Amino acid sequence: MFSTYSCQNTKSKDNNVVGKAVEKKQNDLGEILKAKKLTILAENSATSYFIYRGHKMGLEYEILNEFAKEIGVKLEIKVVQDLDNIINQLNDGEGDVIACNYTVTKDRRNKIDFTKPIMRTSxxxxxxxxxxxxxxxxxxxxxxxxxxxxxxxxxxxxxxxxxxxxxxxxxxxxxxxxxxxxxxxxxxxxxxxxxxxxxxxxxxxxxxxxxxxxxxxxxxxxxxxxxxxxVKQRIAFGVRKQSPLLRKRLNAWLDDFMKTSTFNYIKYKYLNNTSNVSKSKSEYSSIKGTKISPYDDIIKDVSAKYGWDWRLIAALIYQESKFKLGQESWAGAYGLMQFMPTTGPSFNVFPDSPPAVQIDGGIRKIIKDYKEWESIPDTVQRIKFAMATYNAGLGHVLDAQRLASKYGKDPLVWDDNVEVYIKHLSNPKYYHDPVCYYGYMRGSETFNYVRSIFIRYTEYKTAFPIES
Known part of the structure; x- marks a missing residue:
């Protein structure tokens, strides 16, 4: 039984999937831009944020996702299970923005700041x-x-x-x-x-x-x-008082964005479109449902057989195919796990293979990639190396590892170390370096691939906790 694949960090019993306990940080815009990540504290609702068939939705989520794109960062969602604690979580640095259909009140303004209203409602x-x-x-x-x-x-x-x-x-x-x-x-x-x-x-x-x-x-x-x-009351995003630059930047953006057709479409999509209401109540919704995809039972069974967390595998499958069984890429990759025609047969996976066979083959491929990185002491980091290998191939990841070592980064750590140099492998200065044997690759794809899977996995863990 591969218990290490449960995504627990070997350095600490208390660490979560991303490897480190949450630190209390008072991030303002500069720190957010540097980390390339904006974290929102959301509730599991149609107005705030929910997951439907693995896809992220929600009125406030879509607005803030547009803002994240504007400032060049990834949007990470932390679903708050108890809204009584949300202001404390914001002020403790667990997130950067409150997005939960939050009404501006005098008492709340004493504790946090608010952006300009995104709507008014009674x-x-x-x-x-x-x-x-x-x-x-x-x-x-x-x-x-x-x-x-x-x-x-x-x-x-x-x-x-x-x-x-x-x-x-x-x-x-x-x-x-x-x-x-x-x-x-x-x-x-x-x-x-x-x-x-x-x-x-x-x-x-x-x-x-x-x-x-x-x-x-x-x-x-x-x-x-x-x-x-x-009377009509203001609904706005909540921001720490210690984040004035974030509030100023978000307000300036909202001034322009709220005049666009995109903003009007997002409001129409959630406030007027009946189909999106149905999605939020679906069995595949994180609000009312208990499923991420039509293949959950298969993913759970096959993942359990190999000792992996099924939600991590679901996050991988969504990244590869968005749970579309007949998905085929421009390069000929096929199926739920997007096997290349030269690789799939090695794992007995073919374009017409049933879902269980495709998922089983995909997990065996991940296990094979995981075993390539026995030198990585931290299991979470090791899984990230395995995911990168699944996406880019072993050779390119080895090139990035050698570049990291050459430039003084830790070759045994993916986050902020080897991932930096996988991005550089689209730059001739780096892929022509004598330590690189495998040449050019679109490294930003692999960089974003690993990050996206782990962000989604974190969200799946919150929305779909393991049954006791």
Missing amino acids: QVLVQRKPDNWRTIRKSIWEKELIRDPAQLSRKTIHVWKNSSYYDRLVNLQDELGDTIILKPLDGNIIPEDVIEMVSQGFIDYTVVDENVALINQRYYTNVDTELELS
């Missing part, structure tokens, strides 16, 4: 329509619904305790001079889940932002969201 009451609403006129069944905030007296409303919704209901009680029975919910229950609870009859009422309500009402058609309970 709070609405979510209530269930009568069971027979489809068979009678709206003018009749509407009489059974609350249409005036005064009717909330003595009603029980379940709502997130540390939200602007809860604060608004407390103020509304004072305005009414009567009691609203508030049932506080913890931050690990997202608004979309509470809307579902109303729809299924587990609770009677909740309050959410109108944009969230509109998205979910297209799926939960038996809920009503017409009663507004607040």
Whole structure:
């Protein structure tokens, strides 16, 4: 059993897949540009971020992904399981930007800064329509619904305790001079889940932002969201007070981006397009589903046979083929694992091989590449060398390793060492160097290949935890 393939760092029991425990950093724009990575703290929702069939989606994710492209960095997502802790996580340096349909409030502004608003929305009451609403006129069944905030007296409303919704209901009680029975919910229950609870009859009422309500009402058609309970409030991205340059750059970009057709399309895609609502509720969605791809059961079974984490293999397959069985590249690579015609037969994998055979052959190829790097003491780094070899071939990675050693970098570490020189192998200065035997390659592809797989793997681990 290859227990080392579980992607645990051999240097520390507590380290995660990326090899090091999270350090508390107060990154501003300069550090983000240097690291070429912007980390957002998101919730698992259609408005913020979710995974559908391995593909990253979400209104705020797509906006910030455009920003990341603009400043030339990769976007990394950290899904926050408990929104009660999100400000602490931001200020502790676990992420750079909060993106969770976050309302700007006075209390939050005391702790963090906000960008310019990306939208304005009011709070609405979510209530269930009568069971027979489809068979009678709206003018009749509407009489059974609350249409005036005064009717909330003595009603029980379940709502997130540390939200602007809860604060608004407390103020509304004072305005009414009567009691609203508030049932506080913890931050690990997202608004979309509470809307579902109303729809299924587990609770009677909740309050959410109108944009969230509109998205979910297209799926939960038996809920009503017409009663507004607040004025229009600002939804914005949260930024540390110690990151003024990031906030300034993001605001300047938003000023221009929010005038573009791309921004309008992203809003339409999530706020008006019913198909994307269906995706967020699909069995292949990280919000409601438990699957990354149609091949999860096969990936799990075959990965377990060889002792690999199935989510790492899923991240590799997505990078190779986006789970498209008949995928063929311009170079003739085929299938889920994108075997070249000269390599596939060595692992008994052919273009018409069934998924289980393709995945089994791909994992055996990764194991073979992993064994080429017995000199690498750290298992996470060793897996990254193996992934690079899977993509570029052993010879080019050996060239990059020799260049790293020549220029004073650690030849046994991929991150920020050998990966730097794999990128340089498209530059004649480096691929003509006497220590290089295999010549030119598009090294940036392999550089991005390894990084993308591990970023996606980290996201898959959060969205699809291993069953206990």
